[in-house]
Each structure stands twice: as C-alpha cells, then as structure tokens.
Amino acid sequence: MKNEIHKSIASIFGEGGRPKNSQREIKIIDTTFRDAHQSLWATRMRTEHMLGIAETMNSIGFHHIDMMAPIQFDVSVRYLKEDPWERVRELHKAAPETNFRALIRSKNIAAFDFLPDDVIDGWVDQLYDNGFRVIGAFDGLNDVSNIVRCLKRAKKLGAYTFGALSFCESPVHTDELFVKTAIELIDKANVDAIMLKDAGGLLTPERIRTLVPAIKEVIGDRPLELHSHCLTSLCPLVYLEAVELGCDILHTSIAPLANGAAQPATQTIVKSLRELGYVVKVDDKKIDEVSEYFKNICEIEGKPEGKPAEYNPLHYKHQLPGGMLSNFHAQLETAGLGDRYEELLEEIATVRKELAWPIMITPFAQFVGTQAVMNVISGERYGTVPNEIKKYVLGYYGRLLGPVDSDVYKKIIENGSSEISEKPTSPKPMMKDLAAQYPNATKDELLLRAMFAGNQVDGMKEAIANGESGDDYNGELVSFIKGLAGGDEKQVSLSTGNFKVSISR
Amino acid sequence: MNDLNITLNDLKQLTKWVKESNDIRELSLSYNGLELFISRNENTHRPAVSETPVALPAAAPKTNTSKKVEVKEAVSVVPTETKASSEKDISVGENEHLITAPMVGTFYKSPKPGAPAFVEVGQEVTSKTIVCIIEVMKLMNNLEAKVNGRVKEIYVEDQQPVEFGQPIMLIEKE
Numbered sequence: 282m283k284n285e286i287h288k289s290i291a292s293i294f295g296e297g298g299r300p301k302n303s304q305r306e307i308k309i310i311d312t313t314f315r316d317a318h319q320s321l322w323a324t325r326m327r328t329e330h331m332l333g334i335a336e337t338m339n340s341i342g343f344h345h346i347d348m349m350a351p352i353q354f355d356v357s358v359r360y361l362k363e364d365p366w367e368r369v370r371e372l373h374k375a376a377p378e379t380n381f382r383a384l385i386r387s388k389n390i391a392a393f394d395f396l397p398d399d400v401i402d403g404w405v406d407q408l409y410d411n412g413f414r415v416i417g418a419f420d421g422l423n424d425v426s427n428i429v430r431c432l433k434r435a436k437k438l439g440a441y442t443f444g445a446l447s448f449c450e451s452p453v454h455t456d457e458l459f460v461k462t463a464i465e466l467i468d469k470a471n472v473d474a475i476m477l478k479d480a481g482g483l484l485t486p487e488r489i490r491t492l493v494p495a496i497k498e499v500i501g502d503r504p505l506e507l508h509s510h511c512l513t514s515l516c517p518l519v520y521l522e523a524v525e526l527g528c529d530i531l532h533t534s535i536a537p538l539a540n541g542a543a544q545p546a547t548q549t550i551v552k553s554l555r556e557l558g559y560v561v562k563v564d565d566k567k568i569d570e571v572s573e574y575f576k577n578i579c580e581i582e583g584k585p586e587g588k589p590a591e592y593n594p595l596h597y598k599h600q601l602p603g604g605m606l607s608n609f610h611a612q613l614e615t616a617g618l619g620d621r622y623e624e625l626l627e628e629i630a631t632v633r634k635e636l637a638w639p640i641m642i643t644p645f646a647q648f649v650g651t652q653a654v655m656n657v658i659s660g661e662r663y664g665t666v667p668n669e670i671k672k673y674v675l676g677y678y679g680r681l682l683g684p685v686d687s688d689v690y691k692k693i694i695e696n697g698s699s700e701i702s703e704k705p706t707s708p709k710p711m712m713k714d715l716a717a718q719y720p721n722a723t724k725d726e727l728l729l730r731a732m733f734a735g736n737q738v739d740g741m742k743e744a745i746a747n748g749e750s751g752d753d754y755n756g757e758l759v760s761f762i763k764g765l766a767g768g769d770e771k772q773v774s775l776s777t778g779n780f781k782v783s784i785s786r
Numbered sequence: 787m788n789d790l791n792i793t794l795n796d797l798k799q800l801t802k803w804v805k806e807s808n809d810i811r812e813l814s815l816s817y818n819g820l821e822l823f824i825s826r827n828e829n830t831h832r833p834a835v836s837e838t839p840v841a842l843p844a845a846a847p848k849t850n851t852s853k854k855v856e857v858k859e860a861v862s863v864v865p866t867e868t869k870a871s872s873e874k875d876i877s878v879g880e881n882e883h884l885i886t887a888p889m890v891g892t893f894y895k896s897p898k899p900g901a902p903a904f905v906e907v908g909q910e911v912t913s914k915t916i917v918c919i920i921e922v923m924k925l926m927n928n929l930e931a932k933v934n935g936r937v938k939e940i941y942v943e944d945q946q947p948v949e950f951g952q953p954i955m956l957i958e959k960e
Contacts, residue, residue: 393924608923615890616950644924651925655888658950665888667925698928699914735899750795758792759799766810780790785812 287490290521290557299558306560308344308530309551310382310506312544313571314372315347317534320510320543321587324356325752328368332375334574339376341571342563344530345415348372349408350384351391352643358729359737362744362751366411366725373412380441383408385418386643387427387679391732393644393669395678397708398430400731405431407725409438419445419478421640423458424679425465432470443506444472446496448479450488450597451638453682456495464499474504474530477523480642481600482510482542484519493526508532510542513597514590517545521553535571537579537586546587548572583760599629600641601650609650616658628653635686636674648673663692671697677705792820800824876941876953883933885955887948891922895944903944905955909937917955920948935959 293299318326338346349369357365372381388395390404408416416435418428423446436442444466446459459477466472475496484492496505507523507530509516520531531554532544539546547568551561579586599606609629613619632653639645648670656662672678674685674693685693694703715727722730729738744751766773766784774783804813804824815822878884887893895903895918905917911931920927939956942948 612890612923612950647923647925651889651923655922659888665927667922667927669925698916699930700916700928758790758796759803762800762815763803769809779816779818781814781816783812783814784810786809 287525290518290525293557298556301555301558302560303558304560306562307524307554308504309342309547309561309563310508310530310532311338311341311343311346311534311547312508312532313338313346313534313538313575315350315353315382315384316508316510316532317538317543317587319350319352321538321541322584324352325361325584327361327750327752328357328363328371330578331368331372334571335372335375337567337570337574339379340564341567343379345380345382346376347532348381348383349413351386351389354729354732355391358733358741360751362741362749364725364741364745365729366407369408369411369413380415381413382415382417382443383413384445385416385428385431387418387420387422387424389644389678393647394672395708396731397710399710399712400728401431402434403712403724403728403731405434405438407728409435409440411725414440415443416440417443417445417472417474417476419447419476420679421447421642421645422679422682423447423462425462425469427679429469432466432472436471436473441474442470442472443474443476444470445476445478445508447640447642448477448484448492448509449481449638449640450483450600451633453638454640456492458682459492460495460499463496467500467503472503474506475500476506476508477528479507479509481640482512482516483597483600484509485515486518486522489519489523490526493523493528497527504529506530506532509544511540511545511587512542512590513594514592517550517553520545520550521557524554524557524559534587535568535575537572538575540587540589542590543587595626599626600633601629601646605646605650609654612654613657618658621657625653625657628657632656635689636670637681637683637685639673639681644669644678645673663689663696666693666697668698668701671701672705675701675703675705790817792817797822876956878956881959882938883931883935883957883959884953885917885929885931885957887920887950887952887954888927888929889920889922890950891920891927891948893942893944893946893948893954894919894921895940905931905937905940907937907940911935911937911957917957920954929954931957933957933959 314326314331318324349365354365357363357368369381385401385404388401390396390401405416416432418431420427425444428444432442432444444463446462448454448459463475466475477492477496493505505528507520507528509519509532511517524531531550533539533547533550534544536546536548547563548565551563551565551568554561576586578584609625610619610622613621613625629650633639633641633649636649639649641649648667651667652663652670655665659665671693674681674690711731712727715730716722719727719730726738762782762784765775765782769786772783772785775781800813800815800822801824804810811827812825813822814824876884897904897919904919905911905915911917912934913930913932915931916928917931917937918929920929935957937955938958941953941955948954
C-alpha cells in the first residue's frame with residue numbers, strides 16, 4: 282500500500298475502476314437503528330419499527346449493528362415513552378446472530394453533569410446483562426481518563442470494546458492529538474478497535490489523507506473504523522479516501538435513512554467499494570428490503586427521508602447540527618431578536634474560540650450555543666453564566682485542550698454561581714440511596730432514575746402501563762389534511778364519496 | 787377512499803394541530819360515520835353533515851372499543867399574551883430589585899423535585915443567595931439575588947415555562 286503512488290478516487294474510476302475482488306475486505310457497521318434516525322428523525326425511531334425488520338437485518342452480513350448511544354435512552358424515556366432496556370433485549374432476541382453495539386458518553390452518559398462511578402459501573406453491567414457484546418466509549422474532550430474505567434469494565438465482562446477519537450476541526454484538534462489519544466486508548470484500556478468519530482461531519486478528503494495513515498501507524502493490527510456525517514456532502518468521498526489509505530471498517534446507514542445529516546448510504550458506498558476492487562460481504566437484496574421497509578414508514582408516518590446536503594463552508598464556522606441551530610433561532614425569535622441570527626452565528630464562533638474550541642456535540646454544543654444566545658439577548662457578554670459553563674472552564678468535565686481566554690475566564694468565575702467550588706469535586710455515589718428510595722425497582726430502572734431527574738421515568742412507566750405512545754407521528758390522513766391546508770386560504774374543503782373534510786381560517 | 791384507515795392517533799394529531807395553529811377557526815371531518823368537528827368560533831353550528839355528536843365508530847381500526855369521543859368546543863379562544871399583561875402589573879420601586887428570566891426556559895424553585903425551595907416570600911437574602919434555577923436547553927442557571935434584602939414577591943410557579951425577560955421575583959432591598 283505504502284509503495285503505491287496515491288491516486289485519487291476520480292482517477293481510479295476514470296481509468297475504469299479496479300478488477301473485482303482484487304483488494305482486501307472492508308466491513309460495514311450499520312447505523313440505521315442508531316445514528317440515522319438520530320440525525321434524520323430526531324431519534325424518533327420506535328422499537329416496533331426496528332423489530333419489524335430485525336430478522337432481515339440479522340442476516341445481511343454487517344460487522345456490527347449500532348443500536349444505543351445515550352440519546353436513544355433519553356428520547357425513549359422522555360419522548361417515545363418506551364423502555365429502552367426492553368428495546369435492547371427484544372432486538373437481541375429478534376436478531377440473535379447480530380453483534381449490536383452500545384456507546385457510552387464520557388462520565389455523563391445521558392446526563393449533562395458527571396455521574397458517580399457506581400452509576401457508570403452499573404450501566405456497563407446492565408448493557409452487558411441485557412445483551413450487548415460490543416461496547417465502546419468516547420469523550421468529547423478526548424480526555425481518556427474519563428472513559429478508561431468503563432472500557433476496562435466492559436472488556437473484563439467479556440465484551441469487544443472500541444475507543445473513539447472525537448474528531449473536531451480547530452487549531453487544537455491536530456493529528457498529533459488524535460494519535461496521542463489512540464495510543465492512550467490502547468495503553469490504558471486495551472481497546473479492540475479504534476473508531477474515528479466525526480459527529481459534526483467535518484472531515485475533508487485533505488484531512489483524511491494525513492489523519493488515517495497517522496492513526497494506522499500507531500494502532501497495530503487493531504481495526505480502524507470511520508464514522509462521519511454527510512452534512513457538507515463530502516462524506517462519501519472522505520470514506521473512500523480513508524479506505525484507500527488503510528481504514529478497515531465504515532459506518533453507513535440504509536437509504537432512505539441516509540445522507541443529509543446522517544451517514545452515507547450503504548447502497549452507494551458498497552457499490553463504490555466493489556468498483557474499487559474491495560470485497561464487501563453484505564446481501565444487497567436484503568438491504569433493498571430494508572430500504573423499502575423504511576420508505577414505507579416514511580410515507581405512512583410522514584417522517585423525512587435523508588436528502589443529500591449542499592456544500593456550505595459556513596458549517597465549519599458554527600459546526601452545529603441542524604436541530605440545535607433551529608432551536609437557537611427560535612430562542613432569538615421569542616426574545617424578539619429574530620433578525621440577529623447572523624450575529625448569533627458569529628457569537629457562537631467567538632464563544633467557542635474563547636472557551637478553547639470545544640467540540641460541538643452534546644453537551645458542549647449546548648454550552649457554547651446557550652452562552653452565545655444569552656450574550657446576544659442580554660447585550661452583556663457572560664453577564665449570565667450557566668452553571669455548566671463555569672464547571673467546564675474549571676475542569677469538571679475533563680482537561681481542556683487549550684487555555685480559556687483570560688478575560689472571559691475571569692467573568693465566568695465572577696458571574697457564574699458562587700456555589701460552584703473552584704476545585705472540581707467528584708459526584709457522590711447514588712445507587713444505594715436510589716435502591717432505598719425505590720425498593721421494588723430493577724437495576725435497569727434504578728439506572729434510568731440516576732440519569733433522568735424528576736418524574737421522567739414515572740411518566741414513561743405510566744405511559745407503558747396505559748399502552749400509550751409518546752411519539753406524535755402523523756399518519757397518512759394527518760399529513761394529507763395538513764398538506765391540504767398548507768397555504769393561507771380562508772376555506773378549504775374536499776368531499777368525495779363518504780369522505781368530507783373542511784378547514785376554515 | 788374506501789379503505790381509509792383513521793386511527794385514534796390521527797384524531798389526536800389533528801386536534802393537536804388545530805390547537806397549535808392559531809389561525810385555524812374550524813375543522814370538520816367526516817368519514818364512514820366518524821365525525822370530528824373543532825371550532826374556535828363562539829356561536830357556531832356544526833356543518834350540516836353532522837347531526838350527531840362527534841363519535842368514533844366501533845369500526846375504527848386499532849381499537850376494538852366503541853368508545854365515544856366527544857369533542858365539543860375542544861379549542862376555545864384563549865388570550866396568549868398572559869406574560870405581557872403580568873409584566874405591566876408589576877411596578878418596581880426604587881428600593882426594589884426585579885429578577886427576570888435571562889432566556890426562555892423553565893423555572894425551578896428548589897434544587898431538585900421534593901426538596902425545600904431555595905427561598906420563600908419574606909425570606910432574607912444576601913446578594914449571593916441562590917433564589918431559583920432557570921433551566922435553558924437542559925443547562926442550569928442558578929439565579930442569585932444580586933442584592934441584600936428580603937423576597938417580596940414570587941411571580942411564577944415551580945416548573946413553569948418562562949419567557950425571556952419575564953419577571954420572576956421581586957426583592958426588597960435592605
């Protein structure tokens with residue numbers, strides 16, 4: 282590989298591609314059940330959607346199928362009102378040959394603040410007990426000390442583990458940083474695979490050309506996985522370049538649940554890989570079945586299909602996923618400042634720089650975005666400081682990748698809650714108290730209670746007991762009627778046979 | 787149109803949609819004996835198609851109950867600018883400090899559910915006393931009194947959504 286002159290994907294295809302099966306095997310990790318709907322359906326894929334096609338998914342030939350990250354637990358409990366642990370068990374039952382994956386986020390899992398070790402330990406144990414045999418973790422600040430404990434515990438239980446490098450584009454996110462992080466993940470947690478995780482869809486073909494060889498050089502024969510998003514439309518090219526440079530495994534999802542804010546489409550990537558001579562052992566017919574299945578759900582429930590995005594370099598400036606951007610826009614609107622959206626984007630970029638370039642994913646994206654909105658709305662920069670921002674600069678969430686702007690640091694310490702001690706404290710154990718408070722709860726339930734404050738878990742249990750769904754999905758009829766009344770007409774009416782509908786404004 | 791499948795969820799979604807779309811005055815739907823009629827108009831009559839109360843027929847799919855769903859005047863005209871009016875009523879004296887919401891969010895009077903409130907009316911506070919939490923996009927903002935004095939009034943209920951600039955509490959300065 283190293284001795285070959287690096288040819289671009291365009292040149293290789295331009296010369297007619299390569300002979301079939303002339304290259305090594307590339308494995309595919311499916312993200313349809315996890316990141317695809319997180320990126321395209323606001324994480325609203327229900328367990329029944331997955332179970333309806335689980336048998337087919339089971340025999341496609343995916344290396345792994347990604348299922349649960351913290352947000353899937355969060356949305357299941359708070360919005361879908363279904364038991365996320367039940368999903369884990371049911372899917373393992375319905376697709377017994379599949380290696381499903383679970384991802385742990387730092388020491389906060391689904392919470393914003395760090396959780397005590399007894400909760401993290403319990404979480405790993407229950408992931409394993411409920412069926413997961415592939416468990417990985419990431420830390421947004423690439424502070425490996427936050428995830429060594431859970432990775433080691435998962436490995437000890439017998440799981441295959443992967444450690445993620447949280448890719449981000451900034452002056453502090455250098456190739457050296459990712460190389461160093463990969464070495465640490467191997468030295469300290471002995472992970473089985475390294476995942477290059479680009480949640481913001483920021484990787485470019487130029488960057489991947491230096492980054493993949495640098496990481497490959499230090500990870501030995503452990504496989505390198507690539508996970509990115511199509512937010513700037515460059516992702517499919519980044520994937521193919523990465524494979525040319527030695528990347529072993531790609532994360533894709535099945536169209537129509539692909540592209541846009543999600544992963545590249547499995548269908549297209551697999552075809553391109555084969556044209557490049559690589560061996561990809563997945564069943565195309567079954568992939569088409571899954572595709573049809575989800576097209577049908579999109580149609581019936583009015584859920585969006587993924588559409589290729591337009592290239593817009595502004596994305597690198599704010600690096601925010603679309604959902605969060607529209608939320609911040611709404612915040613400005615309600616404050617009567619809707620016309621200052623451009624200013625907000627500038628402010629987001631400035632705050633991010635002042636706070637030492639945090640990656641724009643949960644929870645850091647919320648930290649930066651909310652502070653920026655407050656700065657714009659109040660007119661006084663860092664006049665109001667959320668507790669989490671003060672904790673962040675004090676190192677409560679791990680070591681920062683660079684220094685915080687010194688004037689900003691002073692303001693944050695001064696205006697942030699005086700209750701927050703300048704020396705980070707570790708959270709007190711929770712499980713014993715929770716068990717005393719809920720003597721009849723299972724360990725699964727106690728862990729959810731540790732994660733979700735207030736009565737969220739009660740709400741979920743109540744909805745399950747009443748057979749209700751929290752998912753406000755639109756059926757065909759509702760989508761049709763909304764479409765009918767989509768303009769600003771005073772009166773719309775339709776009647777055919779025994780069906781009549783009329784709407785007036 | 788013979789095989790149209792109208793579910794309870796459809797009706798729920800339509801009702802919700804009308805409730806949230808302030809410009810829709812009336813919606814009526816009838817199909818196979820099912821009739822749904824929602825109106826914001828005060829003196830309204832159901833259209834001629836429906837002489838009976840809105841009811842879901844036993845044939846409705848997904849449920850095998852013959853449960854009747856009465857939807858009369860489901861949405862009434864409610865003034866939405868409650869915030870603005872409450873703001874007008876509050877006068878802040880020279881010796882008083884008004885605490886307002888820094889952003890759209892949720893007001894919490896205590897550190898966690900069931901715990902005692904940070905402050906009650908009449909309580910003495912110092913400038914560093916935490917008086918409440920405003921949750922904004924899952925971020926917690928401890929609001930401090932900023933002045934020494936006494937809590938004179940609390941304008942919002944626990945867990946109530948608050949608008950930007952909405953008065954939260956009045957502190958009488960020492």
